[in-house]
Amino acid sequence: MRDERVGQVSETPKNTLQYRVDGPEDAPVLVVGPSLGTTWHMWDRQIPELAGTWRVLRFDLPGHGGAPAQPAHSVAELGDRLIATLDGLGIQRFGYAGCSIGGAIGADLALRHPHRLASLALVASSARFGTADEYRQRGVVVRTNGMDPMARSAPERWFTAAYAAAQPAIVEWAVQMVRTTDPACYIAACEALAAFDIRADLGRIAVPTLALVGAEDRVTGPGEARTLVAGIPGAGLAVVPGASHLAPVEQPAAVTDLLVHHFSTAWQETPPPPPAPSATTTPSGSSEPPAPFPAPGPVATPAPFANPSPFPAPGPVATPTPFPNPAAFPAPGPFGTPTPLASPGPIAPPPAPTEPLGLLAPPTPEPPAESAAPGEPSEPAEPGSRAEPTAPAEPGNPAEPPAPAEPTAPSPHPDPYELGLRIRRDVLGGAPVDAETARADAFGAGFDELATRHAWGQVWSRDGLDRRTRAAVALAALASGGHLDDLAAHTRAALRAGLTPAEIEEVLIQTGVYCGLPAASAAVRVAGAVIREETAPRG
Numbered sequence: 444m445r446d447e448r449v450g451q452v453s454e455t456p457k458n459t460l461q462y463r464v465d466g467p468e469d470a471p472v473l474v475v476g477p478s479l480g481t482t483w484h485m486w487d488r489q490i491p492e493l494a495g496t497w498r499v500l501r502f503d504l505p506g507h508g509g510a511p512a513q514p515a516h517s518v519a520e521l522g523d524r525l526i527a528t529l530d531g532l533g534i535q536r537f538g539y540a541g542c543s544i545g546g547a548i549g550a551d552l553a554l555r556h557p558h559r560l561a562s563l564a565l566v567a568s569s570a571r572f573g574t575a576d577e578y579r580q581r582g583v584v585v586r587t588n589g590m591d592p593m594a595r596s597a598p599e600r601w602f603t604a605a606y607a608a609a610q611p612a613i614v615e616w617a618v619q620m621v622r623t624t625d626p627a628c629y630i631a632a633c634e635a636l637a638a639f640d641i642r643a644d645l646g647r648i649a650v651p652t653l654a655l656v657g658a659e660d661r662v663t664g665p666g667e668a669r670t671l672v673a674g675i676p677g678a679g680l681a682v683v684p685g686a687s688h689l690a691p692v693e694q695p696a697a698v699t700d701l702l703v704h705h706f707s708t709a710w711q712e713t714p715p716p717p718p719a720p721s722a723t724t725t726p727s728g729s730s731e732p733p734a735p736f737p738a739p740g741p742v743a744t745p746a747p748f749a750n751p752s753p754f755p756a757p758g759p760v761a762t763p764t765p766f767p768n769p770a771a772f773p774a775p776g777p778f779g780t781p782t783p784l785a786s787p788g789p790i791a792p793p794p795a796p797t798e799p800l801g802l803l804a805p806p807t808p809e810p811p812a813e814s815a816a817p818g819e820p821s822e823p824a825e826p827g828s829r830a831e832p833t834a835p836a837e838p839g840n841p842a843e844p845p846a847p848a849e850p851t852a853p854s855p856h857p858d859p860y861e862l863g864l865r866i867r868r869d870v871l872g873g874a875p876v877d878a879e880t881a882r883a884d885a886f887g888a889g890f891d892e893l894a895t896r897h898a899w900g901q902v903w904s905r906d907g908l909d910r911r912t913r914a915a916v917a918l919a920a921l922a923s924g925g926h927l928d929d930l931a932a933h934t935r936a937a938l939r940a941g942l943t944p945a946e947i948e949e950v951l952i953q954t955g956v957y958c959g960l961p962a963a964s965a966a967v968r969v970a971g972a973v974i975r976e977e978t979a980p981r982g
């Protein structure tokens with residue numbers, strides 16, 4: 444039966460997500476997840492058609508679209524909140540489509556809760572997003588300047604130039620949406636993306652999967668989609684011409700058709716057999732015991748919407764709100780004249796297709812971009828990692844077979860080098876550390892290794908202080924010692940650890956009391972130059 448009531452929107456208890464439900468109560472559930480900086484309205488153009496067949500639950504990321512500002516710091520945490528939301532509604536099994544970070548949440552669920560997912564669409568998504576440095580850098584910019592730089596630069600990352608030029612109202616909608624996102628939640632989501640990397644786990648995704656990507660997406664483009672398809676067994680690829688990152692907005696009809704086709708034809712009614720005795724292990728090591736597969740429960744009626752959003756409650760399901768909710772902004776709706784929702788067509792004439800619309804193409808034969816030649820390790824060695832030289836074999840002595848090796852107990856003090864390198868890259872940034880490690884020639888290599896092992900592996904790794912405090916201590920010590928090169932690097936690290944420029948200045952002011960104003964003044968000059976450079980919006 445078609446749900447004729449006002450689209451249900453949620454109250455949002457802690458550790459769940461704000462959501463809205465459209466579609467018949469007794470239909471199979473399709474969960475739809477947004478990209479970073481957007482709200483559930485990014486899917487408005489798909490809903491009329493999807494909600495004809497599925498009960499569509501759309502959710503907002505924390506602090507987005509007026510959802511409570513409870514930052515989630517990892518993709519798994521977002522997935523856990525979604526599962527808690529669905530559990531609260533009695534939803535066991537569902538299809539899932541997510542855009543970008545929304546796709547990452549879906550892929551993570553496919554790895555940790557495979558029995559919950561019937562089908563998966565990864566839209567403009569990736570197994571890893573850019574570089575960790577890039578997303579941490581966004582955190583630095585937002586902490587210092589607020590959301591404005593991200594808001595102003597969003598349209599050029601999200602839309603093709605032709606579309607942005609033809610659709611100023613939608614550009615304005617995008618800018619406003621990012622601008623009204625809670626900064627702490629946005630930064631937390633950037634941290635989540637920085638740490639997200641499931642490249643080694645793709646082969647374990649056993650849910651029927653479609654990777655869908657805009658041909659002109661420069662954030663997570665066709666290359667990333669091909670990596671997903673090459674890694675996920677049986678996955679299909681669809682490349683949408685004339686679309687950039689927010690393909691569901693820019694090419695609504697094509698994306699809707701692809702999703703309808705995928706979820707109509709690749710829906711796994713029964714879950715795959717439970718995994719072998721070892722529980723499903725997450726990339727981060729947590730595990731979920733193989734669960735029984737309860738029949739899909741009824742969808743309970745959620746609590747009435749308490750309107751946590753600054754936007755008015757969405758319109759009724761039967762006559763879905765034109766995209767986006769026109770009351771969200773005083774200005775005319777960003778999509779201008781609403782296109783009839785039953786047959787949403789592209790708003791701007793798309794540029795001439797550069798690639799055919801790959802409808803559910805069979806898995807690309809191409810290897811993953813980063814796959815190695817046969818016989819080589821599939822992952823390139825971590826930059827800076829040390830390969831242990833193998834001792835040359837002793838000339839054989841047939842009369843004296845080698846003594847059987849003593850079983851060796853694992854050392855209670857494992858070599859902290861690898862841990863140190865990980866923390867050093869995390870704190871100072873992968874790129875600068877890799878550059879420095881690569882520069883360390885035979886002469887400097889020993890020192891570089893000692894510093895990594897000792898300072899980072901044995902001191903920065905200790906639990907007694909958090910990273911912010913350690914960053915402040917490092918600044919004070921380097922300033923008082925006059926180590927200005929290292930102070931510059933650690934000013935970057937302090938910003939990445941979450942200190943604001945004002946806090947860094949406070950640290951240096953107080954340092955001056957104990958080490959003398961000339962030393963502090965030199966430090967202020969160096970730190971100031973770094974801060975100006977690091978906090979300048981980069982688009």
Ligand SMILES: O=C(O)CCC(=O)CC(=O)O
Binds near residue numbers: 477479480542
């Ligand atoms: O869209 C996402 O969820 C992550 C990718 C991204 O950061 C998009 C953007 O550049 O704003």
